[in-house]
Amino acid sequence: MRDASPAKTYALHVGVIALLFVLNFVLPDYHQGLFARIMALAVFAMGYNLLFGYVGLLSLGHAMFFSAGLYGAGLTVYHLGWGVPEAFVAGVACGALLALAIGLLALRTSGVAFMIVTMMFAQVFYLLILYFAAWTGGDQGLVIQQASRVISIGGASLDLTNSTVRYMNALALFSVVLLITLAIVRSRFGRVLVAIRENEERTKMLGYDTVANKLAAVVASGAICAASGAAYALLFGYVGSSFASVQYSILPLLWVLLGGAATTLGPLVGTLFMYYVTDIASGFTSAYLLIVGVALILLVLFFPKGILGTIRERWLGWLP
Amino acid sequence: MMPLLTTKGLSRHFGGLRAVDGVDFALMPGEIRAIIGPNGAGKTTFVSLLSGRIRPSSGMIVFDGADITGMPAYQRVRLGVAYTFQITSVFANLTAFDNVALPVQRTLTDGRSKGAVRTGVMEALARTGLADRAGTPAGQLSYGHQRLLEVAMGLALKPRLLILDEPTQGLADSEIDNFIELVHEIAKRATVLLIEHNMPVVMQLADRITVFNSGRILAEGTPEQIRANTDVQDAYLGATHG
Amino acid sequence: MHFGPHLLLAALEGLVTSAVLALTALGLSLVFGVMRVVNVAHGEFFMLGAVLAWAISTAIAGHPAIGFAAALVIAPLLVGLVALVAERLVLRRLNYNPEGTIVATIGMLYIIQQLALTFYGPEARPVEPPFSYRILLPWFGYSGYKLSVVAASAILLVITWLVLTRTKIGLIMRATQYDRETAQAFGIPVDRVYAGVFAVGTMLAAIAAVLIVPISQAHYLMGQDPLLLSFIVVIIGGLGSLRGTVVAAILIGLSDGIISMFFSPTLAKIVATLVVAMVLVFRPQGLFGTTPR
């Protein structure tokens, strides 16, 4: 039940953030870097989860929101020489605006048609990046020089290429988005979103404008995914069209399903799991895709609700 | 007194089938109205038109003096037209509490404190006798309780017109008695329009009865008038035995 | 080149694309229509068909036509067999849950792709066409084999249509598609229907792949494009509508060819994709689907 254990819920989330904070000092160098990447991408997964997990809208086009953030931030730095904070805001704004436009169109459909429509809009976005290669660098992409990736506030400056600064920035973004997600999920808005997922017709008959609520969710989801993309560009210094390809629309779906759809921490768990399975498997064999494939099938057979979803179902019913 | 709801020439065709065919209908505030009629008479289609789930082919619906014919369903709900489904459609995976919280939070205009939602929800659950089931997922409630939850959700909308589509279907006799009491209770604050097959329930509850047949209104009157109406008897006998 | 011949050429090319697309999409449509399973690995079964066609046709000496004919029979059967195993081991255990099967078929996609890379290799390999007759038109030459692909695809589509509409098997499939529970109640072995549909669906993709492989080589990453295009065709055509699938395939194949006459190719793809997306937005049930009510 919703209000049974707010203290426990908040303690868990703050605990996870604290653990990630401590990990910065504990993890070996390589894993520190990998975790920064994973946290940045887990934000992408969280944005996806908001729409897929809570509203039940399966999009196959979220790469466009991620790359809207990626290019929104990357190109303003590259071509206009903007600073990091402005560029980040520009990235998020691009994602939110794109999501608003796509939402208005795509929400006229539902189910499989929604999947395909979002996939096709994402494909258009991808092709546009290639078409405007003169500005975007096309498939080769662009490098954001280290000198451009410094935040200066007053006298202090933060060099995003420094591994600890990068980690902490990724963690800050991750924490903010995690807490926002948690707040949304526990809010009245979150309850309506879940109701739409469970039975949209019924929700309408309770007096809710479900289309407006879904649109709000699409925009929130798009903005969060764009935040992830913007952070990725600024933290790791590369923008390229491969991030807009259909593969990057499938990845967040995969991470969310693995971690557990409609769980706040599932996206992190799923991203972490997938990254480490790939990383470890590739250390043993060049055929690591095989291991990833088998792992996916075993997971879905034995943990159909994802890792956290299954844990919630079997043991910890209070997990948000 | 001005009617709460009127329809003029309301029609809905599905292909060649005239499910609702030129219905003129009026409902006075505070009354309990039952709609009866043989299967396929167009009762559910008619109330679906009223609630906005289906768009009319032609005709007009006026609620409280305003034309709501083209208004989307959710806005009608906000005006006070609540609809409970014939087939139970509570949110099975949500708790009874959350099911009721959805309508409660929407009608709350005062403050944003959680306490207000909680109070409203528990009140609605208490009125339907489900207070002790608040934490149970709706899908795990017994069928009768799910029907009651459905009513609780309708109540929580604080409707001015509550449309109940076969509310007693599948209820045990003891539950039906409670239900009749509940509807009387509701009627103190709202107008009730119910589709019902169970004639004893209709006779006990309804102030007036409207009889549908083949998409049209066949007769309308008090329970006594309807009981005495030969057309109604023919229609029922013809439809059920023919 | 003048407009007329250019248009003719674009149309011919479009027809070949359509022919292969129609078969592949039909397979996807059957699986989705009857089983409600989104088979993300559909493109990989297509690829498997092409790779097997290469293996079979190179293993058989003699005139290329013999090897090709063998491939046309054996490759789809092997693919169907693989699909049957996958259906039994994975999809059935998931009880065809829509989300679960998406993840599972993504897993299959990785597995099939990796196995192809390991055992077949990263190279693109050609299969010799059964015959190489070049049709000489006044303005340009055209591959006779390509036209035969269109014919073969048309014949296969007609056969599928006959099976679906005129036979008991078709009736059973349609009944299962319409309502799984009721079909079960009427004694239809739904399990076996599902297994059969999944196998046949992938076999259609495999046949399409064998037909195309003498034109465009077998490669372990060749499955992605047909997958995306098939999805689009299935949705545009309207779910479960054979006629819609074929018409949509022709529409998409032809438009792909003809739009490229007027725009730069990448822009053409952008325009074509947007148009199709807009059709879906404003007619979500597809061109031939009906609104469920």
Added chain:
Amino acid sequence: MADKNGFFDLSKKELSRRTALKGIAAGTGLALAPGFVRYSQAQSSAPIKIGFQLHRTGIGAAYGRWYEKTSAAAVKAINDAGGIGGRKVELVIEDDGTDPARGAEVVAKFAKQHKTDIVFGTLFSHVVIGSAPAAGENKIPYFVVSEGHHVASTKLNRYVFQPGITDVKSQIQSMAPWIAANAGKKVTQIFPDFAFGYDHRDYLPPALKAQGADVIAQIAIPPTESSFTKYFPQIPAETEVIYHVMVGPAVLTFVKELGEFYGSQRPQLFGFIDSLEAVDINSPGLEFLDGSHFWEGSPRYAQPDDSAAQKAYRAAVGIDDNGAAVGDPKDVSTAAHMFGCWETLYVVKKAMEDAGYKGPEDRAKLVEATEALKEFAEGPEHPQGPKSFNGKIHQCFGIQNISKVEGGKLKVVHKTKIEDGLYEPEGDYTTQAL
């Protein structure tokens, strides 16, 4: 990102981080996982570790397989001759999946986990560009064998080098005189609609213009295309030469369809062998190419005038006179590019020995030593031919081959001079801080 206050300014805390590391890492269960093995400081006798970023999967896998074979052969040859500065060389391989994001992760993994001395390898431009920031941030020299113009454009950073293969801008420029003089003056270009194609789109027209020839049409084809016939009507009728550079698995289709379209009455054809790397030139459908010309970095087929060094190189890598794997004539190599791996590893050897390289602390010295290189003489270490190296733009320039398809083989008919491919530097990496 949202929180920009001093709280997260931990850049100065590196020291405490390391202390914490030593204290905690050993004690945690994490230390058991394979990735978490602690490496001790390299001793002088320990092998030099070269992180090999490889296209094992993804679209570049056909190239990757031969890059691996060539590099293994070069490392064996180097080790047999005593290694680098007396230390053995060891390749540590990670797959980049031909994906820029994974590429960057792999570079970080080499730098931080495998603790390799340098990173080496990879072909596809987007992977190189995507990985370059990681190399710069980790201050680890990154030697690529990509042939892209990205390194020489000076848009990457000081840690990225391409000393083993000529960049594409130079290649194109040095083809122009021969095309104008021998093939024809009216050229139609067909190229993929992405970066690799844009190099050809942008650099060929001025180069031809300088030779009195013209590009009369440019046809860009989307990378996802698998059928090409519909584009051929755009080729102007007066075309004398079709200049084609297609890459990816669809190239065979491209050539076959061009053949079906034109039959025997075709314009001259000039192509970059990139189209047909790892593909047997005698594959069904390619008969059409007979008599046409190709650019080759290093010739696929053994030539009558091959140097002893070239012969030794071919034997070491294990390719026969037809450029296929010894013992498997169907397994055709990527000969025109993979020599770059061999030569790059020898450049690394030379630079490390010049720098007196001891370990990762000498990486900056290695960068400077590499930048100081000027010329590579033809020989066992540079079997493809002599090269000059521009330390300011980190790019080498070598001779190019133009080969004619004759009787199912590629016969070299022209070798360019190094000077043909030189151009004005677009920048200077040496001004960047190390």
